Amino acid sequence: MxxxxxxxxxxxxxxxxxxxxxxxxxxxxxxxxxxxxxxxxxxxxxxxxxxxxxxxxxxxxxxxxxxxxxxxxxxxxxxxxxxxxxxxxxxxxxxxxxxxxxxxxxxxxxxxxxxxxxxxxxxxxxxxxxxxxxxxxxxxxxxxxxxxxxxxxxxxxxxxxxxxxxxxxxxxxxxxxxxxxxxxxxxxxxxxxxxxxxxxxxxxxxxxxxxxxxxxxxxxxxxxxxxxxxxxxQMEGDPMVKARQRQIARDRTRRRMMAEVPKATLVIANPTHYAIALRYVREEGGAPIVVAKGTDLLALKIREIAEANDVPVLEDKLLARSMYDHVEIDQMIPPQFFKAVAEIIYYLYTRSGTKMGVATA
Known part of the structure; x- marks a missing residue:
């Protein structure tokens, strides 16, 4: 040396x-x-x-x-x-x-x-x-x-x-x-x-x-x-590498969500800042599952894909904002939202057979 x-x-x-x-x-x-x-x-x-x-x-x-x-x-x-x-x-x-x-x-x-x-x-x-x-x-x-x-x-x-x-x-x-x-x-x-x-x-x-x-x-x-x-x-990880890894993970999650939006039952929006896509099939059992969620540009993209695939989009500002902070992708909605979401699903089922674009709950 x-x-x-x-x-x-x-x-x-x-x-x-x-x-x-x-x-x-x-x-x-x-x-x-x-x-x-x-x-x-x-x-x-x-x-x-x-x-x-x-x-x-x-x-x-x-x-x-x-x-x-x-x-x-x-x-x-x-x-x-x-x-x-x-x-x-x-x-x-x-x-x-x-x-x-x-x-x-x-x-x-x-x-x-x-x-x-x-x-x-x-x-x-x-x-x-x-x-x-x-x-x-x-x-x-x-x-x-x-x-x-x-x-x-x-x-x-x-x-x-x-x-x-x-x-x-x-x-x-x-x-x-x-x-x-x-x-x-x-x-x-x-x-x-x-x-x-x-x-x-x-x-x-x-x-x-x-x-x-x-x-x-x-x-x-x-x-x-x-x-x-x-x-x-080395112990904590290079910040640039970690940021790149997080960006890659977000991109993968975003692409997976966009692929699941056409399979959703409905989308709850606020009206352009938040969007929550839910899937509910009675035969599958259980509560509705969150297939996608996003804010701002991602929320607009979710709405765009949903409307292109005839998935009903309902605007409920308070519900959309509250759900965004408490729901996770690929998981059932928490119990505190059961009643509100059930009313929306019931509303959709009563109008079954009608193609809906944007409705207001």
Missing amino acids: SDEDRSSKTEQPTDKKIRDTVEKGNLPVSREAPILASLLAAMAFLTFHVQDGSAQLLLALKSTMENPLQWELETGADGLHVLEMLAVQMGRFIMPATLLFAGAGILASLLQNPPQINFERIAPKASNVSLSSGFRRIFGLRGVTEFGKAMFKFVAIGVVVGSILVSGFPTMVKAMYADPVLMPELILQMAMKLLSGVSIATILLVAADIGLSRLHWKRDLMMSKQEIKDEAK
């Missing part, structure tokens, strides 16, 4: 931008947290298992090596059987370490972000092999941050390891003249000190890395004012 693009992104990300980013699997992740988890898993393995586990492994190997005659090694299958027995013993010793490291790595990821499956993150991208993108990743702000973290790790771990070795140098010199049986214990103690020191330094690095990763993530989500406007349009 260029500096110009970056400078235009001055607005905080919207909830939708954050939600879409999370759904795509783009989450702030500290790469140092799994390393700290591995160090803690190693400390737990050395503290709780290595002594007992190594003692059991030593006994198993001792019983194997001290009495080699108990194993038949006449064929390749016999040799394979012995190797399988040794592999089982080694597996019992190594399996707790494997489970600890795997569990620590998974826990480090779960504590940072909830788990999710997203195949878009592993899809091939041209930017991953782009020289310009790679240059920006290496020499950009993120690359500088990664370089700073690497230098901190190098210096901190070097200082910790150096100080521990210097302080333990007299002990290591004395161990050269001590009983060899004590060497494993001495090595274990030295390893625990090294791991403890490195873990403390890594805790500081992880705390800083988590903060920086979330800071970079939030910075990358910053939006420009135009992006916020575009997102609002």
Whole structure:
């Protein structure tokens, strides 16, 4: 991203931008947290298992090596059987370490972000092999941050390891003249000190890395004012598109109404501003159904089609105006108009057989 693009992104990300980013699997992740988890898993393995586990492994190997005659090694299958027995013993010793490291790595990821499956993150991208993108990743702000973290790790771990070795140098010199049986214990103690020191330094690095990763993530989500406007349009719909859709819907409704007017039983008008076309067939049952309604030019068009198809048009200003606000297309008239419309229909039926153009109710 260029500096110009970056400078235009001055607005905080919207909830939708954050939600879409999370759904795509783009989450702030500290790469140092799994390393700290591995160090803690190693400390737990050395503290709780290595002594007992190594003692059991030593006994198993001792019983194997001290009495080699108990194993038949006449064929390749016999040799394979012995190797399988040794592999089982080694597996019992190594399996707790494997489970600890795997569990620590998974826990480090779960504590940072909830788990999710997203195949878009592993899809091939041209930017991953782009020289310009790679240059920006290496020499950009993120690359500088990664370089700073690497230098901190190098210096901190070097200082910790150096100080521990210097302080333990007299002990290591004395161990050269001590009983060899004590060497494993001495090595274990030295390893625990090294791991403890490195873990403390890594805790500081992880705390800083988590903060920086979330800071970079939030910075990358910053939006420009135009992006916020575009997102609002996308969520609410483009006004021009919505207006066009409404216009298309009105045109379709108008054409459908005009096609139904010749089937109407009567039209109630006022006299040029409102027009309501009703269909009532006694055999069909139910109340009269509104097949069309309109005002001004549309009302005149309804009257014109009705008169051309010999549909009676009756002028009742108050009824037409009142019905227009309360009736809906393709629905029966509300009960409050039953009486007034029934009187008009009765009037028409009493004059059955007479072709009516315009009558006044």
